[in-house]
Amino acid sequence: MSPSDEQLFPGETALITARGLKKAYGRTDALRGASLDLHAGEILAVTGTSGSGKSTLLHCLAGIVRPDDGSVTYGGERIDRASEERLGELRRTDFGVVFQFGQLIPELTALDNVALPLLLAGVRRGPAQQRAGEWLERFGVRGQADLRPGEMSGGQSQRVALARALVTGPKAVFADEPTGALDTLAGEQVMTALVHTAREAGTAVLLITHDARTAAYADREVWLRDGVVDPGADAVTVQEAARHEG
Amino acid sequence: MSTRHVLLGLLAAGPCHGYDLKRQYDARFPQARPLAYGQVYTTLQRLVRDGLAAVEGTDSDGGPERTLYGSTDEGARELARWAGEITAPAPFVTNEIFAKVVVSILVAAAAARTGQGGPDAAAHLRAQRAAHMERMRELTALKAAPGADLSTVLSADYALVHLDADVRWMTTTTARIDTLTAEVHAA
Ligand SMILES: Nc1ncnc2c1ncn2[C@@H]1O[C@H](COP(=O)(O)OP(=O)(O)OP(=O)(O)O)[C@@H](O)[C@H]1O
Numbered sequence: 152m153s154p155s156d157e158q159l160f161p162g163e164t165a166l167i168t169a170r171g172l173k174k175a176y177g178r179t180d181a182l183r184g185a186s187l188d189l190h191a192g193e194i195l196a197v198t199g200t201s202g203s204g205k206s207t208l209l210h211c212l213a214g215i216v217r218p219d220d221g222s223v224t225y226g227g228e229r230i231d232r233a234s235e236e237r238l239g240e241l242r243r244t245d246f247g248v249v250f251q252f253g254q255l256i257p258e259l260t261a262l263d264n265v266a267l268p269l270l271l272a273g274v275r276r277g278p279a280q281q282r283a284g285e286w287l288e289r290f291g292v293r294g295q296a297d298l299r300p301g302e303m304s305g306g307q308s309q310r311v312a313l314a315r316a317l318v319t320g321p322k323a324v325f326a327d328e329p330t331g332a333l334d335t336l337a338g339e340q341v342m343t344a345l346v347h348t349a350r351e352a353g354t355a356v357l358l359i360t361h362d363a364r365t366a367a368y369a370d371r372e373v374w375l376r377d378g379v380v381d382p383g384a385d386a387v388t389v390q391e392a393a394r395h396e397g
Numbered sequence: 398m399s400t401r402h403v404l405l406g407l408l409a410a411g412p413c414h415g416y417d418l419k420r421q422y423d424a425r426f427p428q429a430r431p432l433a434y435g436q437v438y439t440t441l442q443r444l445v446r447d448g449l450a451a452v453e454g455t456d457s458d459g460g461p462e463r464t465l466y467g468s469t470d471e472g473a474r475e476l477a478r479w480a481g482e483i484t485a486p487a488p489f490v491t492n493e494i495f496a497k498v499v500v501s502i503l504v505a506a507a508a509a510r511t512g513q514g515g516p517d518a519a520a521h522l523r524a525q526r527a528a529h530m531e532r533m534r535e536l537t538a539l540k541a542a543p544g545a546d547l548s549t550v551l552s553a554d555y556a557l558v559h560l561d562a563d564v565r566w567m568t569t570t571t572a573r574i575d576t577l578t579a580e581v582h583a584a
Pocket residue numbers: 176177179180181199200201202203204205206207208251
């Protein structure tokens with residue numbers, strides 16, 4: 152644990168711990184030693200300029216991309232070394248992911264896209280669809296239940312993707328710019344629904360956003376700069392600011 | 398924006414007379430209203446009265462005699478205090494933050510000439526962002542609380558969009574701090 156995290160979360164243990172993550176694509180260093188803790192039930196915003204490695208970091212944490220170096224630990228288990236089979240299982244049961252550029256299945260309706268993770272987890276079709284419908288409702292897209300991704304707006308697809316990520320009641324949700332295609336009011340409704348759901352269920356959320364108003368829904372924020380996590384001016388300087396105000 | 402501190406910041410580069418201070422101020426802060434001469438002189442007199450600046454002599458340059466003012470050690474300390482202080486995250490404080498960034502760059506340049514450490518404008522912007530984000534989280538919690546009435550939501554929104562504008566400005570300024578530093582040094 153870095154000193155700043157100890158200050159922020161005394162006595163808490165992290166749900167997911169990343170240490171010294173490195174990832175290169177050809178000659179591009181997307182991550183150059185990124186470290187981060189995601190605590191159980193916390194909502195953490197990750198910000199940083201375009202190309203700073205945010206999506207790559209999310210993919211490493213969620214076990215979608217293997218880092219070249221460093222470790223990712225989830226509940227004591229090394230994700231970066233887990234078998235493909237185990238990673239698949241984790242993604243079905245413990246993690247929910249919302250990709251930056253959507254990943255809904257084009258042939259399925261919104262309702263079936265959301266019901267799919269439940270079917271894969273062994274829930275029967277009827278109850279799965281029932282629950283999927285409730286989740287579409289939460290995110291304000293029940294009316295689009297029978298549409299396929301190609302027939303929905305970008306914002307509607309993002310909301311369906313969020314519903315799909317949350318439907319199985321995961322321990323951690325990784326959301327990459329989930330409000331990127333939404334107007335302000337729709338973005339706020341989605342964030343409110345996401346935050347309420349996460350708080351209720353104790354779900355940890357890693358939220359990538361470049362929008363300060365979206366980041367303000369999180370408990371804290373960290374900055375990615377050239378593939379390294381800046382522990383956030385937050386840890387130290389907010390206390391400084393408080394002193395100055397006093 | 399604190400004219401008193403900005404003038405003190407301009408004096409960090411070396412002694413100067415009132416007319417020159419006004420010119421520098423107007424050039425460095427083009428978005429602010431031009432300073433009136435009267436305000437420059439009353440501000441300088443108050444700085445001298447408070448021991449933050451001192452008369453360093455006169456300079457005639459062929460024309461009428463003009464008084465040269467310089468910063469005192471106490472002035473430098475007061476300037477460092479002000480420039481390092483986080484601005485309370487309220488809407489419309491960008492001018493104040495901009496003044497602190499420019500003054501930090503000026504003071505850092507003066508300190509570097511004497512081989513001393515100076516303020517770090519980029520670190521200041523990061524700390525200011527953290528203070529803004531903390532306030533934005535409070536406002537967001539207020540409006541997202543179950544049962545918040547629309548008046549609360551709308552007034553929190555008003556503050557949030559303005560704080561967001563400040564944060565955006567800080568983000569682009571942070572990304573361009575090297576260019577700004579070069580420009581301030583060249584002027
Ligand atoms: N699959 C890939 N193949 C090649 N290069 C990649 C790949 N994924 C990412 N990169 C490169 O790695 C760097 C980091 O990319 P990443 O997508 O993580 O950034 P980001 O912070 O999410 O950016 P944005 O805000 O634009 O989404 C970029 O320079 C990008 O070009």
